[in-house]
Amino acid sequence: MVSEYLKQNTAEYHDAAEKLFNSEKIFNKTFTLEDYRKIIHTNYLMLLHSENKIFSSLSDKFNEKLQLNERKKLPLIEKDLSGLALDNQKPSLHLEFENEHEALGAMYVIEGSTLGGNVIAKQLSKTEGFDQVTFNFFGCYQENTGSMWKNFKEILDSEVKEENYNEVLSGAKKLYTFLLSVN
Template sequence: MVSEYLKQNTAEYHDAAEKLFNSEKIFNKTFTLEDYKKIIHTNYLMLLHSEDKIFNRLSGKYSEKLQLNERKKLSLIEKDVESLSLEYKEVSDKLDFTNEHEALGAMYVIEGSTLGGNVIARQLSKTEGFDTVSFNFFGCYQENTGPMWKNFKEVLDAEVAEENYPEVLSGARKLYSFLLNVN
């Protein structure tokens, strides 16, 4: 199953992202609004430079299977950027996906961040200093976060043949690398 292959082969990237964003501070309630601004700004840049490229590479068969219209998050994170008064920053890294399999790998990273983001939003909503924060991006699926993640993994596992796993992994690594180096 490609979802397990991706999980195993991107674990180091996932761990690096958690370290970059000081994720351990979220659970010991020492995560600050500045920490939150950093994670939102970085995710904003990732979505700004990847979302359209990912969706444009996916064929029509994925539109319904993955409910693609419900998975667009750029407009949601733009609301967070605006509410936090963050400034746009140019990036020098260029991001491109050469085929549909790479786009699916990149989408794995974004959907995974949504799954983790739901946990982050729930935790931070109970943390002092976050009572006025609206979690548009991290709370995007609300109570449907689990089912949306499950659907994504099921479609990925059903549609991606084993010989295409390296391409899917390449897309995930490209997006993780962009995310980790965009700061």
Template structure:
């Protein structure tokens, strides 16, 4: 089993909890509201605010090129979404630390996975009444490259992490999911 399969299997309950928290089922029934969208953007903003720089710092030396880290920065994009939704930014208020690069990769798995799902969300919401003026900077960040960016991340993750370190990667993913599910 690859580490990406291991993560998918062992974070499924967190993923399901996040979908429930964000009323994701309403996206496909076209009953998702702008207020629902504000909540999902604000919560993802808090996650990126507290985690992105820390993740990138842990990964910079070894993974900067392999993962094209400079093209994966999402905090400036979600800040544009905040502004367009008239939401306020904030300063980090929680200590969220990743002890090594494997935990950082696990946390990045959560963020990159949200980007993959976000692409689907953006496409669906763009066809939903009330979302005509929404720009989807965060959810549409990779545009037509979403699949390629996910594939690159997954292949790099699977090639770099050995089975005896899977638990460390899972620890980072769980840390970030736990933060996301409790962010206010």
């Protein structure tokens, strides 16, 4: 299953992202509004430079099966930017996906961040100083987070053949590398 292959082969990137964003501070309630601004800004830059490219790289089959319209996160994180008095930007950095499989790998990173974001939103909503924060991006799927993630993984696992695993992994690594470098 490609989802397990991705999980195993991107673990070091995932750990680096958690370290970059000071994730341990989220759970010991020392995460600050400035930490939150950083995590939102960095995720915004990732989505700004990737979401449209990912979606336009996917065939109609994936558009329909993955319900891409329900998975758009850029407008949501732009609401978070506004609430944090951060500025919108224009894409200025180079990030390309060679094919549909790379796009699916990149989407794996974004959908995974949504899964983790749901946990972050729940924790921060109980943290002092976050009572006025609306978690548009991190809370985007609300109570459907688990089912949206499960649906994404099932489609990925059923549609991606083993000979394409490395291309999917390449897309995931590209997006993780981009995320880790734009802060």
